[in-house]
Each structure stands twice: as structure tokens, then as C-alpha cells.
Amino acid sequence: MLVTTYFFAFLFTLIFELVTAFCLGFREKVFFAALVFINGITHPLLWLIIFFIIQPFSPKGVDSYIIFLETSIIIIEYTLLKGMFGKHYRPQKLFLLAFTMNVVSYGGGRVLQYIGIL
Amino acid sequence: MKFLRVFFLGIVLFSPHVLFADILPPPDPAEVLRDKKVEVWKKKTIPCKGSEMRCIDDSCKELDSNRGYFLWYYGYAGGTHDHDRSIYCPISFKESAQNQEDVFRMSLYTLQEQAEMKRTKEREEWYVKNHPCKGSEVTCPESYYNMGRHYDCPAYDNNPLYFKWHTIDSAQIFCPIFYKASAPVLPNSLSESPDDPIIPEPVYEKDKKPMVVLAGSIAILSAIALIFLFKRIRRS
Numbered sequence: 001m002l003v004t005t006y007f008f009a010f011l012f013t014l015i016f017e018l019v020t021a022f023c024l025g026f027r028e029k030v031f032f033a034a035l036v037f038i039n040g041i042t043h044p045l046l047w048l049i050i051f052f053i054i055q056p057f058s059p060k061g062v063d064s065y066i067i068f069l070e071t072s073i074i075i076i077e078y079t080l081l082k083g084m085f086g087k088h089y090r091p092q093k094l095f096l097l098a099f100t101m102n103v104v105s106y107g108g109g110r111v112l113q114y115i116g117i118l
Numbered sequence: 119m120k121f122l123r124v125f126f127l128g129i130v131l132f133s134p135h136v137l138f139a140d141i142l143p144p145p146d147p148a149e150v151l152r153d154k155k156v157e158v159w160k161k162k163t164i165p166c167k168g169s170e171m172r173c174i175d176d177s178c179k180e181l182d183s184n185r186g187y188f189l190w191y192y193g194y195a196g197g198t199h200d201h202d203r204s205i206y207c208p209i210s211f212k213e214s215a216q217n218q219e220d221v222f223r224m225s226l227y228t229l230q231e232q233a234e235m236k237r238t239k240e241r242e243e244w245y246v247k248n249h250p251c252k253g254s255e256v257t258c259p260e261s262y263y264n265m266g267r268h269y270d271c272p273a274y275d276n277n278p279l280y281f282k283w284h285t286i287d288s289a290q291i292f293c294p295i296f297y298k299a300s301a302p303v304l305p306n307s308l309s310e311s312p313d314d315p316i317i318p319e320p321v322y323e324k325d326k327k328p329m330v331v332l333a334g335s336i337a338i339l340s341a342i343a344l345i346f347l348f349k350r351i352r353r354s
Contacts, residue, residue, distance in 0.1 A: 002328070002329050003328040003329050003331075003332050006329055006332060006333060007332060010336065030347070030350075030351065033343075033347060034344065034347055034351075036340075037340040037341075037343045037344035037347060038340070038344065039340075040336050040337060040339065040340025040341075040343070040344075041337050041340045041341055041344065043333075043336075044332075044333035044334065044336050044337040044340075045333075045337060047329070047333055048329075048330065048333050048334075051329065052329075052330075080344070083348070084347070084348055084351055085351075
């Protein structure tokens, strides 16, 4: 059950973040490929940390750690995007992208949880 | 994109045995029931605190001492085979459940329905008090084979922090043991008896392994693909 949930969460995250990038004006295929791969690194790491490090040792839940974790993810994604596309895009725009993508995907994930899809 | 194709091909080739292990077998009623519970759980937007496992009586006993969990039990009436006697012990933390229908919907047998009503009534009281579930639910092996009679679960009778109920309908015996919200605060010597130690919530191998395999494979494939993509961007 957990693995199925994870897989669909990953897919939804990709959808949310790619759509967000598209809406913010990013159109290059290489850029979208990079977003997929970057999320392919950060998303599994986030889930593994939550389920196997935080949750077993935190009886009150993971909510209090979410801000810290999401902030870390934003910084990691921004750093990777800047390293790859720093010459093509302004750092502010890349940071805005990383921030917005993660806010949208986190919010979207909570909505999907609430309505019972995830 | 070539990279994307390789990436998704890698996932498709690498993970189906993990991903669809829980999907392919046709669900039996208990599976459906379990799914419902999980669905209810997810609706409440509280992350799952435990895991679920199929266990025999002895395993449930082992879990029973964990106050961070509650367990529920499900079995077919009159079951004699292992399959019929399957006991499901999903472990959840249903702090925000608001009404009984959201929590339990089992309605297979009349007596079981009554039991559920009783149980949900208890839970409703519990939830009104807005306290997290601290207890657990076990089956009583000695009662399992004695139909139509009521037994106590003596191991918990002397624990004032718990109340319990049970009913018997053929093979249906429920012995949920809950931490009572309204129970008076007791000295530690009473609330933490040697028979009921507080154990940190475990993560079970059943859930852990496929999750690690899938997430790990995605991360590794992504890292490899990202390196190639990065080199390509640097060259161009």
C-alpha cells in the first residue's frame, strides 16, 4: 500500500511541478527533463526521510518537520537548477520557480490526501 | 526526450514487481475492508503512524503492548483455515475521526454490527474528548474457539487505564483495548505496568522494503540521468 501510494504521489508531484513550470513561462524540453530528474532525486529522499527516519521516532507526526524538509528541498532544487541553467535564467526566476513548484505540489498533495485520492 | 524515455523505461522495468505486488491479487473482503480503513485514514490527512500486517494471534499479542497503536481484527465466521482466520492488524492513529461511520463500516453479521455500534459508541465518546487513541485492540485466543460466550481478557482487567469490550459471533471476537480519555491520571507505576511497556512505533519490513526499492531506484536512475543531462548542457 505504501509503495503504491508513493508511486502515485511521485507522479502527481511531477505533474504539479511541470505544470507550474510551464505556467511560469518555461518551455524548453531540456528544462523539463531536468525538473523530472531533480524531482526524481529529491522526492524519494523526502519520503524516505519522512517514513524511515522521522516517523518512527516522532510520535506526534511529521507536520512539524515539513517546513524544514520542504525548505531544504527548495534549496536543493534551486541549487541544481542554478547549476544547470544559471546561464540561461536569472537566479531569482529559478528560485521563484523552485519555491512555487514545491508550494504547489505540497498544497496539491494535501488536497489529494484530503479528498482521498492519495 | 531520450533521457526521459530512458528514465521512465528504467522505472517500468525495475519496479513492477514491487509496485503491483499489492494490486494484482484479487482483494478478498478483508482487503476491501482494509482499503476502506486506509482510505478513511487518508481522508483525515494525518500521516499513517504505523503499518498494517497480516498476523496470527501470537503476533497480535506482540503488538498489543504498544500503546502507540491500535489494532483491529477481522476474521470470517466459522473459519478454520489459515485464510479464514486471517487477522489484519492495521495500525493507525485516528485522532481526527469525527463519526463512527468514518471509522468502522463493517456490517457482515448482526452481532458484529452490534459490536461495531458499541465500539463506535465508545470511540465517539473518545473522539468527543479529542484525545488521540492510545490503546490497541487484540484478539483473545482463548475466546476465539468458544462461541456464544463472553469472556474477559484478564491480562488487562487490572489496568485502570484501559477499558475493553468483546463480543463473539462464531469466529468474530473483538477485544479492543483503548486508553480511556476520561481515566484519572494515575501514578506511573500503575499506568506503565511491566506487561504493557511503551514501545516506539516500529516500521514493518513488509512496508519498508518495497518502498526503499522503488524510491531508491527512482533516485538512482534520476541521479544518473541528471549527470548525463548536466554534461550535455555543459557541452552545448
